[in-house]
Amino acid sequence: MRVLILILTLFTIFSGCVGENNVTQSNESAYQGSVNAASGNISSTNLSPEEENIPEIEVTSFSSIYMHDNTEKVYEYLFSWDDVPGNESPSFINYLKNDMGIDWADNAQIVKINDNETIRVFTSENSLEFTLEDNKSKILTTIGSDSYYDSKKIKKENGKIRVCRLEYEPISDITEYYYAVYGLSIKNNGSSNLNFKLNELHVLDGNQIFNTTNEPESQYSSNNEVLSVLETETKIEDAILFPGQTIRGYVIFQVNSLYNESFLLMYNDTPISSASFEKCIKVLRAVEYYDYSAVFGMPPYTDFYDNSSFEPDLKEYPYIWPNWVNRSVFEFFNKADSEGLLTPSSYSTDIPHTEVIYALKVIPERNITSILERDTTSSYQNNYFIVVDDTGEELINTSRIDKIAILNNKTYKRYSKNTNIPQMNFSNATVINISYFNDYGWLLAKRVPIIDQDLILDEKMNLVVARYHCLKIIT
Known part of the structure; x- marks a missing residue:
């Protein structure tokens, strides 16, 4: 067992024991939780097949994301964007000095540029900028050549932009969120320009309508590969498409369950039928209930002492970790952690914090090549698992x-x-990523598993390649 001491927090990182075992696949029922979702009216505009100026929409990938947490957002006011420079300049300078460590702020000039969407702070030797982005919903900080998003959050009150620091306080209730993310290819097959509008896309599930929404928010997004990759991809927005032009990207809907065959993607009143989406759902049903013990060579659970088992040892709870994840493992921890909030603990009288990100992504029917390639340009000389399709994506x-x-x-x-692993080629293969993050416990007594699994299924739905990474942390 390796022990790393980082500032005041002790991280113990350990791996589960390896063994060759076969167990029967489980068939647990699908998770039935739900949340309130945004709803709206179906557009009255009909797009008939005879119309020339209609988009051709193809589903190229599908992601299903579950998140929960028991935190209450507490906003600490920092300064008013509209009053800098101006009455709020002293508060703004205090923030720069005390929170960001900008010791030259007292002598700096402060100006607004780019139609008041950028605050620039500068001296003859130093400069920084804050820029409003995503429809004034977040702030990009730029210092020198480095740009990043930090903990500053925006609240709009009485027509003004208030910049706040966001803190999270644990409460006894868990809030659940579900998201459906569609990767889309949208093409204008007509002979005239097409005015594509994002708000005309929605998901219909029975009598419920789900409109597009923003990316899922979590302070731990970087610890989940599906969410991390999503942040680097192109988000589809309103666009004028020229004849023959295609745009590609993703759209997000907040829904009321994990993936569901009944989800029907609509553009106005026109349903978007997709064999690719149906294939994605079929694949998810298979890989979520697969028993990975024989694949990864270890049972699903392990305890603090590296004892792996096929059933969780509840006497060791909450210090049980998953070695890998499927729906059964995910549901066990969800149920146990939810009940743990209401059970007195010997570790602390405070309410424990719980936050989960469980994300699945499917990219169906690609001709792919997989390789394990060493990065010779880096001093670390790491090997990278790389999968590309026949278009080079x-x-x-x-x-x-x-x-x-x-x-x-x-x-x-x-x-x-x-x-050294030889290059492998697969036709009509499906690529799946399953990512799981679970933070449960108290400041100095947390259990944090981080798991990522990449799977490749061949055209006969055989699991032919699997990449596995698991980090088990206790603080």
Whole structure:
């Protein structure tokens, strides 16, 4: 067991024991939780098949995301954007000095540029900028050549933009969120320009309508590969498409469950039928209930002492970690952690914090090549697991590798990240990423598993390649 001391927090990182075991696949029922979703009226505009100026919409990928937390957002006021420079300049300068450590702020000039959407602070030797982005919903900070988003949040009150610091306080109630993310290819097949409007896309589920929404928000997004990759991809927005022009990107809907066959993507009143979406749902049903013990060579659960088991040892709760994740493992921790909020603990009288991100992404029917390639340009010389399709699009690129399992003669052979693995090619393959993050406990007594699994299914739905990375942390 390795122990890393970081400031005041002790992280113990350990891996589960490895064993060859076969167990029967479980068939647990699908998670039935729900949240309130945005609703609206279906547009009265009909797009008949005879119309020339209609978009051709194809589903290229699908992601289903579940998140929950028991935190209440507490906003601490910092300054008013509209009054800098001006009456709020002293508060603004105090923030720069005390929160950001900008010791030259007292002698700096403060101006607004770009139609008041950028605050520039500068001296003859130093400068920084704050820029409003995404319809004035967040702030990009730029210092020198570095740009980043930090903990500053925006609240709009009485027509003014208030900049706040966001804090999270645990409460006894858990709030759940569900998101459906569609990767889309949208083409104008007509002979005239097409005015594509994002708000005309929606998901219909029975009598419920779900409109597009913003990206899922979490202070731990960087610890979940599906969300991290989503932040780098192109978000579809309103656009004028020229004849023959195609745009590609993703749209997000906040829905009321994980993936569902009944989800129907609509453009105005026109349903978007998609064999790719149906394939995505079929694949998710298969991989979520797969038993990965034989694939990764370990049972699903482990405790603080590295004892792995096929059933969780409840006497050790909450200090039980998943070795890998499927729906059964996800549901166990969801249920146990929810009940744990209401159970007195010997660790603390405070309410524990719980936050979960469980995300699944499917990219169906691609001709792909997978390789394990060493980065010779870096001093670390890491191996990267890379998957590209026949158009050159990179579907996976990661150095976070514990094991890679490859199906060979109906059994799985497991390789470490430093092993030479031959290039593999698959036709009509499906690529899946399953990412799981779970933060449960108290400031100095937290259980934090971070799991990422990449799966490749061949055209016969056999699991032929699996990449696995698991980090188990206790603070």
